[in-house]
Amino acid sequence: MANIKSAKKRILVNQTKAARNKSIKSSVKTAIKKVDAAIAAKDADAAKTALLAATSAIDKAASKGVYHKNTASRKISRLNLAVNKLA
Known part of the structure; x- marks a missing residue:
């Protein structure tokens, strides 16, 4: 466990x-999964x-930094491709 106050704060x-x-x-x-x-x-x-909701x-x-922009783009692209194959 951290002893320094700043380290404790970083943990939290x-x-x-x-x-x-x-x-x-x-x-x-x-x-x-819904898509x-x-x-x-x-x-x-x-x-x-479902694709619209997933894309959003x-x-x-991605905008919040949870996913890298390229990762987000790849996920969206793959979903679009799968839905377009269906139609």
Whole structure:
């Protein structure tokens, strides 16, 4: 355990940020799973609406620094490709 006050504060701040990042990543994964489920069910309309929600969630995560911009772009691109193959 840290003895220095600034080190104790860093531990607390890092825990807070890790919890925030975990929550955001979890919501992105859920949104992606919804798109995948719609694709598996071959439901084009549901896939497109889920894709919009997933794209929004991924962009927000990237803007907050949870994902690198290229990672976010790759995830969105792969989802778009999968939905476009369905249509």
